[in-house]
Amino acid sequence: MSEESKIIKEFTSKEYEHGWSVNLEADEAPIGINDDIIKFISKKKEEPRWLLEWRLEAFQIFKKMEEPDWANLNYPKIDFQKIKYYSAPKQKKSPKSLNDVDPELIKTFNRLGISLNEQKKLTGVAVDAVIDSVSVATTFKDKLLELGIIFCSFSEAVKEHPKLVKKYLGTVIPRNDNYFSALNSAVFTDGSFCYIPKGIRCPMELSTYFRINAANTGQFERTLIIAEDSSYVSYLEGCTAPMRDENQLHAAVVEIFAAKNAEVKYSTVQNWYPGDENGKGGIYNFVTKRGICFGNNSKISWTQVETGSAVTWKYPSCILKGDNSVGEFYSVAVTNNYQQADTGSKMIHIGKNSKSKIISKGISAGFSQNSYRGQVKIMKRAKNSRNFSQCDSLLLGNKCGAHTFPYIDVENKSSLVEHEATTSKIGEDQIFYCLQRGIDEENAIALIVNGYAKEVLKQLPMEFSVEAQKLLSLTLEGSVG
Amino acid sequence: MLSIKKLKVSIENNLILKGLNLEIKNGEVHAIMGPNGSGKSTLASVIAGNDNYKIESGSISFFGKNINNFSPDERAMMGIFLAFQYPVEIPGVSTINFIKTALNRIREFNKKKPLDAVGFLNTMKKKMNLVKIDRDLLSRSINEGFSGGEKKRNEIFQMAMLEPKLSILDETDSGLDIDALKIVSNGVNKLRTKDNSTIVVTHYQRLLDYIIPDYVHVLIDGKIVKSGNKDLALELENKGYDWL
Numbered sequence: 001m002s003e004e005s006k007i008i009k010e011f012t013s014k015e016y017e018h019g020w021s022v023n024l025e026a027d028e029a030p031i032g033i034n035d036d037i038i039k040f041i042s043k044k045k046e047e048p049r050w051l052l053e054w055r056l057e058a059f060q061i062f063k064k065m066e067e068p069d070w071a072n073l074n075y076p077k078i079d080f081q082k083i084k085y086y087s088a089p090k091q092k093k094s095p096k097s098l099n100d101v102d103p104e105l106i107k108t109f110n111r112l113g114i115s116l117n118e119q120k121k122l123t124g125v126a127v128d129a130v131i132d133s134v135s136v137a138t139t140f141k142d143k144l145l146e147l148g149i150i151f152c153s154f155s156e157a158v159k160e161h162p163k164l165v166k167k168y169l170g171t172v173i174p175r176n177d178n179y180f181s182a183l184n185s186a187v188f189t190d191g192s193f194c195y196i197p198k199g200i201r202c203p204m205e206l207s208t209y210f211r212i213n214a215a216n217t218g219q220f221e222r223t224l225i226i227a228e229d230s231s232y233v234s235y236l237e238g239c240t241a242p243m244r245d246e247n248q249l250h251a252a253v254v255e256i257f258a259a260k261n262a263e264v265k266y267s268t269v270q271n272w273y274p275g276d277e278n279g280k281g282g283i284y285n286f287v288t289k290r291g292i293c294f295g296n297n298s299k300i301s302w303t304q305v306e307t308g309s310a311v312t313w314k315y316p317s318c319i320l321k322g323d324n325s326v327g328e329f330y331s332v333a334v335t336n337n338y339q340q341a342d343t344g345s346k347m348i349h350i351g352k353n354s355k356s357k358i359i360s361k362g363i364s365a366g367f368s369q370n371s372y373r374g375q376v377k378i379m380k381r382a383k384n385s386r387n388f389s390q391c392d393s394l395l396l397g398n399k400c401g402a403h404t405f406p407y408i409d410v411e412n413k414s415s416l417v418e419h420e421a422t423t424s425k426i427g428e429d430q431i432f433y434c435l436q437r438g439i440d441e442e443n444a445i446a447l448i449v450n451g452y453a454k455e456v457l458k459q460l461p462m463e464f465s466v467e468a469q470k471l472l473s474l475t476l477e478g479s480v481g
Numbered sequence: 482m483l484s485i486k487k488l489k490v491s492i493e494n495n496l497i498l499k500g501l502n503l504e505i506k507n508g509e510v511h512a513i514m515g516p517n518g519s520g521k522s523t524l525a526s527v528i529a530g531n532d533n534y535k536i537e538s539g540s541i542s543f544f545g546k547n548i549n550n551f552s553p554d555e556r557a558m559m560g561i562f563l564a565f566q567y568p569v570e571i572p573g574v575s576t577i578n579f580i581k582t583a584l585n586r587i588r589e590f591n592k593k594k595p596l597d598a599v600g601f602l603n604t605m606k607k608k609m610n611l612v613k614i615d616r617d618l619l620s621r622s623i624n625e626g627f628s629g630g631e632k633k634r635n636e637i638f639q640m641a642m643l644e645p646k647l648s649i650l651d652e653t654d655s656g657l658d659i660d661a662l663k664i665v666s667n668g669v670n671k672l673r674t675k676d677n678s679t680i681v682v683t684h685y686q687r688l689l690d691y692i693i694p695d696y697v698h699v700l701i702d703g704k705i706v707k708s709g710n711k712d713l714a715l716e717l718e719n720k721g722y723d724w725l
Contacts, residue, residue, distance in 0.1 A: 428533075433569040436529050437583035437639065438557035438590070447582060451573025451622070 028217075029086035035059065038186055041086050045155050045189075048162060058175040058185035065179045071342040072371040072403055075247075075284065075311050083218040083249055085187045128153060128192045128208040138192075140204065149233075150195040151206050154222050157193035164195060168226055172255035172292045172319070180286040180313075184220045184253040191221035191252070196231040196262075205461050207236040210252075218249040225255070227262035229295065234265040236464055247275075247310060251286045260295030260322065265303070267460050268316075269468055272308035274475075279338025279367075282310025289316035293325035293351070301328040302345065303459040305468045307475040310339060315373065317346035320354035320382070327356040330456040332468075334475050335368030335400070344374035344391075344405075349382035349415070358389040361453050364400035365476055371403040376417055378410040385415040393423040394452050396445075396476065446473035482507050482678050483528070483647055488539035490520075490527050497523045499703035500539065505647070508675040512689055512714060513682045515700035516722050521682045522566060524700070525651040528680075529563040530556045543647070557583075558590035560646030564636040564653050570624040576635060577605070577619050580642050587643060608641035612668040630661035637668045648672075649680045654688040666691030686718040699725060 029040050038059055042052040067077070128138040128151065144151050150161060157165050175185040192208040210221060227233055237254075250272060258264050266289075275282025285308075291300035302316040318327025329345035347356035356376065364370040376387045393402030404421050426448055434444035450457065450469050457465050483505040490498040497520045505511055515521050527534050528541060530553035540547050548556055571579065585595040596604065609616065612634045624632050633653055640648055650669070654662055669679065669692055681692055689697070689711060697713040698705045699722070706725050707713065 427569070429569050430571055432531055432553060433565065433571070434579075434583075435553035436557055436563050436565075437579070437643065438554050438587045439579075439583050440554050440586065443582060443586070447574050447579065448571055451571055454573035 027088045028084055031084050032081040033059075033083070033085055033187065037085055041187060041189060044086060044088070045158065047158055050166065051158060054170070054175075055186050058182050059187075061176045062179070062182035062186055065176075065182055067179050071313055071373070072369065072405070073311055073313060073340050073342050074369075075340070078249060078284065080183070085218060085220070086189055087217040128206075129211075144202070144204075147200050147203070148197040149200060149202055150193065152193055154188070154191040154193050154224065157224070161193070161195070164226065165193070165224070168224055168255065168257055170255075172257060172290050173253055173288050178288060180251045181253050181288045184222060184251050184288070187218075188220045188222035188253065191223040191254075192225075193223070194225045194233065194235065196225075196227045196233045198228040198259075199230045200228075201231065202233040205234050205236055207238065209238045218251065220250075221252045223252070223254040224257075225264060225266070225291075226257045227259060227264045227298075229259045230261040231259075232263045234267070234461060236267045236269070236461060238269045238271070238464075247282060247284050248273075249284045249286070250309075252288070254287070254289040254316075256291030256300055258291060258293050258295065258298035258300050258325075261297045262295065263299040263301075264291065265301045266291070266316070267464060268302075268304040268306070269460075269464060269471065270304065270306045270308050270312075271471060273310075274308045274339050275310040275337065277337045277366075279310070282339070283308065284311045285309035285314065286311075287314040289314065290319065290346075291317070291327070292319040293322050293327060293354070295325075296322040296351070297324045298322050299326040299328075301326075301330070301459070303330040303456065304332070304343075305453075305456070305460070305471065306331065306333040306341060306343060307471050309341070312339075312341040312343050314343045315346055317348070318356060319348045319350065320356060320385075321350045322354070323351040324353045324355075325351050326354070329356075329358045329360070330459045331360045332363065332453040332456045332472070333360070333370060333372075334363045334472060335365070335370045336475055337366040337368060339366075339368045341369070342371045342373055344372045346375040347377070347387055349376075349378040349385040349387070352381070352383045352385070354382055354385045356385075356387045358387070358391070359455055360389075360391045361456055362391070362393040362402050363396065363449060363452070363472075363476070364393065364402050365396035367399050369401045369403070371405060373405040373407075375407040376409070376419075377407075378412065378415045378417065380411040383412055383414045385412075387415075387417045389417075389419045391419075391421045392452070393421075394449070395423065395425045442473075445476060449473070449476055482544060484540075484542040485528075486540050486542075488527070488541065489537040490523060491535050491537055492523070492533060496537070497534075497703055498527070501700075501703065501705060503698070503705065505678050505680070507678060508673075509696065510673070510679045510681065510692065510694045512692075512694040512697045512711075513680060513700055514684070514686075514697060514714065514717060517684075519700045520703045521700055522651055525563060525566075525649045525680070525682050528556075528647075528649060529553055529561060554586075557643075557645075558587050562640050562643055562645030562648045564633075564640055564648065564650045566651040566653075566655065568624045568627075568632040568636055570622070572622050572625055574623050575620050576623045576639070579623050580639055583639075584642055604642065608638060611641050611671055612637045613664050614638050629656035630658065633657055633661065633665055634668075637665050641668065641672055644672075644677075646676070647678050647680070649682065651682045652684065653681075654683055654685060662688065663691060686714045689714045701725060 038055050138152050173181050175182050256264050272283035293300055300318050320327050327347050333341045333343050335341050345358050360372045362370040372391045378385050391404050406419055431444050485503040488498050488501045513521050536549055614634050694711050697709055699707040
């Protein structure tokens with residue numbers, strides 16, 4: 001075995017760090033999906049009638065749809081009747097304050113390095129913590145409310161702010177948008193809700209941590225972010241799950257609405273359990289994320305660091321409806337062992353002078369397959385629009401694959417679309433250069449990979465950027481070539 | 482310090498070094514000269530531990546330890562430094578970050594505490610002056626878009642930062658104009674101590690006007706065929722290699 005392949009091997013055989021699970025007593029729905037299960041979920045959440053009907057209609061739509069097979073992914077057909085659609089850690093009553101939250105739950109999040117203790121205000125981050133199907137705690141709620149910012153669990157928003165929810169739910173991603181958005185609309189359980197009023201700049205990072213804890217359970221969260229005129233918010237989402245032999249389904253929907261002059265920055269560090277080194281277990285991650293730059297001069301920026309999941313199917317997108325609106329997508333997707341990722345973005349230009357940028361950095365190791373799939377569509381009305389796409393692939397070893405599927409559709413003559421793509425391997429000469437300076441193999445690879453992904457990582461909020469760098473190194477530990 | 486005995490080295494089954502002997506003591510500067518393809522760069526790479534080359538027989542000892550099977554990073558930590566003929570680009574990694582990672586690993590090996598940010602910057606400032614390299618360049622991705630001269634100056638800057646016991650300059654003069662050559666040589670000379678040794682691998686006598694060697698060796702077809710003092714370099718300049 002050459003030095004290089006030895007390095008790759010070591011680098012890719014690092015174990016998953018968040019693979020533990022806790023014994024939380026859970027309140028669960030029976031396995032399977034039908035109208036009764038949906039009614040059960042809706043009742044558990046004490047939802048209004050309209051929402052139940054909305055869900056039931058979504059289920060009808062779902063039943064008529066076919067599971068998409070166009071992605072460059074290979075996995076056994078999902079049996080939707082073998083999934084548990086609702087599981088909530090048992091708590092005595094819904095917590096009024098953090099003091100009422102089950103200490104076991106607080107411990108769970110402490111283990112993840114997420115503090116739900118508001119006294120530890122060091123990070124300046126407000127957190128909504130979601131375990132399985134429910135939100136267990138949201139920090140800094142009151143402080144944010146003083147500015148008129150609503151940051152709470154989705155269930156709570158349904159109860160406290162029904163008008164807002166009703167007005168925006170399903171407007172960016174309709175129920176019939178795709179198979180998984182229909183499923184999510186029928187059975188979604190919790191998630192985060194965020195509303196930034198006109199002219200307000202949210203003073204702290206808002207973040208949601210999702211954790212799947214219970215076995216055989218799917219997680220279907222729903223997130224809705226509304227940024228009114230001239231407001232700003234930066235939002236971060238993190239995800240982990242225990243190691244389990246079976247595959248678990250995660251099908252989330254995230255909708256973002258940006259009004260005139262508003263800016264929303266959405267960052268994800270996805271670290272779902274990727275399965276073991278033989279490809280057993282792991283999360284199936286089928287997520288629909290889309291934002292609409294509704295008003296003129298609005299901006300939505302997606303940044304994602306994807307290191308987990310056995311299968312990833314995810315295309316955070318922007319509809320650039322407003323004139324001069326801006327959409328951005330920055331992505332680092334790492335696949336190792338037998339992971340598969342089909343991910344990218346869609347930029348739909350409708351407004352004049354709208355601009356979009358796609359920077360995608362794929363890193364494949366082991367036996368994994370990593371695909372970029374992206375669409376840039378410039379409508380006739382979107383005069384003088386611009387898109388720049390850059391899709392880079394980095395291969396570690398010679399048993400993995402990198403693929404690029406760009407779709408470009410321009411309907412006017414004044415717009416400009418640029419697409420650049422590169423594929424490279426970590427060079428033996430780069431590693432030797434590092435080694436010669438006394439840097440060991442593992443750190444050499446971490447250095448090279450982080451350098452490669454730097455353009456994306458620097459988009460993340462400071463504290464998460466550091467985390468993401470560590471995560472990249474850990475994910476690839478044991479692997480180069 | 483360095484003792485090479487009857488070294489035979491091959492790459493892809495081609496024997497390149499065919500029984501080479503070399504002894505270097507503390508504080509000495511040795512120049513290795515020779516025509517193209519004689520094995521000069523191979524020698525530099527093998528001392529640094531590049532595993533593309535296979536040691537067929539013989540030994541390389543460093544401070545009395547046989548390092549034939551030592552990995553490149555172990556050798557680097559022990560104090561062997563190679564200034565590359567073609568420095569490698571690493572996109573997104575600044576020289577500062579790169580050299581800080583390297584320096585702290587070497588310090589750890591020598592049971593010294595890692596340098597904090599202030600200590601590191603102070604050291605850096607001093608060493609920057611030696612090779613007249615500016616801060617901007619060091620903040621950029623290492624070697625990416627650097628001119629030939631900038632790359633070579635960066636190599637010597639790294640050498641200054643890491644304070645190796647044995648430095649190997651592999652054709653450091655190639656591609657340098659006379660001003661850059663002076664800057665680089667001046668840097669190397671200032672780093673000389675009575676304990677540190679240098680191997681200068683070069684084609685041309687020109688560099689040896691600035692870095693004065695204690696010994697000059699002529700390498701032809703994988704063997705050292707003649708050794709002498711700095712006058713030998715001048716003789717080679719006049720007569721070429723054919724008379725040997």
